[in-house]
Amino acid sequence: MEKYAVVVAGGSGMRMGTAVPKQFLPLRGKPVLWYTLTAFLDSFPDMQIILVLPEQYLETGKEILRSTYDPNRIWMTIGGETRFHSVRNGLQHIKKHSIIFVHDGVRCLLTPGLIRRCFDGAVDKGNAIPAIKAVDTIRIETVNGNMQIDREKVRIIQTPQTFFSDLIKSAFEQDFHESFTDEASVVEKLGVKINLIEGESSNIKITRPLDLLIAERVLEEREMGL
Template sequence: MEKFAVIVAGGSGLRMGTTVPKQFLLLRDKPVLWYTLTAFLDAFQDMQIILVLPEQHLRTGQDIIRSTYDPDRIWMTIGGETRFHSVRNGLQHINRHSIVFVHDGVRCLLTPELIRKCYDAAVDKGNAIPAITAVDTIRIETVNGNEQIDRNKVRIIQTPQTFFSDIIKTAFEQDYHESFTDEASVVEKLGVKIHLIDGEGSNIKITRPLDLLIAERVLEEREMGI
């Protein structure tokens, strides 16, 4: 089955404390986004990638695409006002029955193995959402203050969120709602059951300077085969 990855990379550098958007920051001499693109290229030889970027960063995106080993499998489109609108813009370029992965451009440590696992589960169940179990104590605010909840029932959601194309494209025909914090929430609004699979602890989102240090260490350990 055909495979498309919509990679959304519209973040800024505000929480990182830089003027350079975090997807373009250097990680071991390569932009964060380069690692994300490479993971998807490595996962499947027939993977096609739609990179969604703010219009003012298209030239930088093109330079990064050219630096990958298979730039012909990647093309760009312009992002929208919100993540929802950016994903919708990317989905408009998919016109064939396929499996669609939607991924955060700054989750640069995901592995090809996770991508393939998402694919297999989505083919079987219609969708696959990687998630990991919470390890910290969790408390939730209530009208009476706050209370502890069972962390074993809490799942931290990751990407790539993976769907049959007809499911996700139909979902994104809905009007935007502030409750749409990820693709699963958009699809779930249609009444579709969401299927969680095991994610990867290292599949972090590069948001703060500490995340870059963690990412460097993870890449070093992978290089050493640890």
């Protein structure tokens, strides 16, 4: 089965408070995005990666690709106005029947093991969305104020969100809607049941300076075999 990862890295550095977008910030001597790409390269020897970047950062992207151990399995395309449009741009480059992973470029701590579990889940049920249980008390805003909800029924959604190519490519033929906050929401709009699998608590999204500190610690522990 052909395998393609669409890695979306079109974010800015606004919440990080840096001039450089967070996907390019240094993490233990390498850009954040380098770790994301390496995890996918390590997951399957035949994994192909489509990296979606803002046009003004294509040269930076090329430098990162050249620093990986197998740049021939990675190519780039330009992002769009929203995440939805960026993913659609990436999907247009995939012509073969395959399993497609869509991943946030700044979730740089994902493991090859998670990628392989997503593959198995998608092959089995058509799609696989990694998720973890909520550990905090959850309250939801209502017209009457707010109310506590059962956190045991809450799942925090991660990426890579993984689908058969025919399914996700068909879903992305729809017009954009504000409710499309991730790929699962786009596919679900077709009436498809979403299959959740166990994610990884370390699979955080690098958004704020604290996240970089956490990522450094996680990578350090992995290097030490902890």
